[in-house]
Amino acid sequence: MIQVTEAMRQAFASDGVIKAEGLLSTAELAECRRCLDFNLANPGPTALDIYKGTSDSHYNDLGTAKSLEVYGPMLKKLGFADFLADLWGSEHVWYFGEEIFIKNGGEVGRTLWHQDTPYFPAEGAHLANIWISFEALPARNALEVVRISHVGPMYDGAAFMDSKDPTRPLWGAEHFPRLPDIEAERAEDPNSWDVLSWDLEPGDAVVLHSGALHGGAPVDTACPTRHTVVLRFFGDDLRYRPFPDAKPDYFMDLRAFDVGSLKAGDLYRGEHFLQLR
Numbered sequence: 001m002i003q004v005t006e007a008m009r010q011a012f013a014s015d016g017v018i019k020a021e022g023l024l025s026t027a028e029l030a031e032c033r034r035c036l037d038f039n040l041a042n043p044g045p046t047a048l049d050i051y052k053g054t055s056d057s058h059y060n061d062l063g064t065a066k067s068l069e070v071y072g073p074m075l076k077k078l079g080f081a082d083f084l085a086d087l088w089g090s091e092h093v094w095y096f097g098e099e100i101f102i103k104n105g106g107e108v109g110r111t112l113w114h115q116d117t118p119y120f121p122a123e124g125a126h127l128a129n130i131w132i133s134f135e136a137l138p139a140r141n142a143l144e145v146v147r148i149s150h151v152g153p154m155y156d157g158a159a160f161m162d163s164k165d166p167t168r169p170l171w172g173a174e175h176f177p178r179l180p181d182i183e184a185e186r187a188e189d190p191n192s193w194d195v196l197s198w199d200l201e202p203g204d205a206v207v208l209h210s211g212a213l214h215g216g217a218p219v220d221t222a223c224p225t226r227h228t229v230v231l232r233f234f235g236d237d238l239r240y241r242p243f244p245d246a247k248p249d250y251f252m253d254l255r256a257f258d259v260g261s262l263k264a265g266d267l268y269r270g271e272h273f274l275q276l277r
């Protein structure tokens with residue numbers, strides 16, 4: 001794994017996202033692929049085809065306690081914790097879990113714009129998604145991230161029930177401001193949002209603060225397949241922010257991320273998170 005440079009540290013802090021070029025060697029990428037293949041062979045309870053029955057259908061899964069036994073040794077061996085500790089300036093690093101996204105079959109639309117923070121009960125500076133795809137992706141098929149949005153407003157999540165209703169609220173207007181319709185605004189004015197995305201080769205990764213607005217990464221006939229594993233981590237600066245007292249409009253029970261004994265503002269820690277350093 002490559003070393004963090006001062007330029008990467010500064011760009012991550014200011015923009016909320018970097019391209020980590022050549023983050024992983026071919027052998028290291030193969031170790032990540034072995035883990036993704038484990039998820040595919042051992043789907044978790046929430047594995048599903050999002051938008052099943054539509055042309056936007058694609059596969060999504062969050063890890064399980066069993067997949068942690070496969071991911072844990074890989075994460076330690078490849079040195080993700082030292083990379084992130086250096087990127088954030090955190091002493092400790094925990095693994096939050098993985099999520100896999102498979103878009104196959106030539107024409108699958110964009111992942112809706114969202115921040116990950118409305119989906120879990122925590123906020124802070126030391127949060128990151130390492131977005132790793134196993135295919136080469138031109139920028140138009142790679143993840144898009146709104147620059148500096150990690151320190152901007154926290155919007156409601158997207159319910160992800162209907163790809164044609166991109167801002168359908170997760171929690172509701174009394175809890176968080178509704179997501180802006182970023183694609184509609186970009187269609188009117190391509191410069192309305194400051195969006196970053198990069199051409200990616202296997203071994204490159206996009207490293208983003210989980211609170212940054214992100215989405216996109218469709219597949220099309222020129223780039224028909226994407227296998228992605230997102231590795232999520234947190235460090236010292238992460239505090240418990242209780243979920244709203246409401247029922248989210250979502251396909252899985254988000255309360256699984258709740259850590260019962262914590263009070264608002266407590267450091268977000270839990271026995272079930274693998275501490276990597």
Ligand SMILES: O=C(O)CCC(=O)C(=O)O
Binds near residue numbers: 111214215216230
């Ligand atoms: O790969 C995708 O389509 C979405 C990725 C994402 O939402 C994430 O990294 O949290």
Ligand SMILES: [Fe+2]
Binds near residue numbers: 114115116214
């Ligand atoms: Fe996300």
